[in-house]
Amino acid sequence: xxxxxxxxxxxxxxxxxxxxxxxxxxxxxxxxxxxxxxxxxxxxxxxxxxxxxxxxxxxxxxxxxxxxxxxxxxxxxxxxxxxxxxxxxxxxxxxxxxxxxxxxxx
Numbered sequence: 001x002x003x004x005x006x007x008x009x010x011x012x013x014x015x016x017x018x019x020x021x022x023x024x025x026x027x028x029x030x031x032x033x034x035x036x037x038x039x040x041x042x043x044x045x046x047x048x049x050x051x052x053x054x055x056x057x058x059x060x061x062x063x064x065x066x067x068x069x070x071x072x073x074x075x076x077x078x079x080x081x082x083x084x085x086x087x088x089x090x091x092x093x094x095x096x097x098x099x100x101x102x103x104x105x106x
Contacts, residue, residue, distance in 0.1 A: 010094035011094065015062065016062075020045060021053050021057055023043045024050075024057060025087070028080035028084070029085065032079060034079075036078070057084065060084075061084070062081060062083055062088075063080060066079075
């Protein structure tokens with residue numbers, strides 16, 4: 001079944017479609033915020049890789065980055081913005097539509 005717009009492939013947000021960025025927004029969608037080390041550990045990535053991808057999401061307004069100090073130790077926390085939540089919901093809806101179209105009827 002081809003969708004009404006005639007396009008078999010959904011328009012997937014390229015910012016979220018990248019694996020690590022999808023992991024970031026997904027992890028933040030189920031919690032209030034995560035610290036840099038918590039997010040790095042959940043995703044099993046390096047500091048540099050997480051920094052680059054989190055910055056892209058922050059520049060798009062999907063993620064908010066808050067820097068502070070815990071005593072004398074720098075601390076970076078991330079949370080998902082409303083814009084990021086809406087983008088993730090749109091992405092998931094597009095993927096669910098694609099999945100539904102590719103399943104065989106039972």
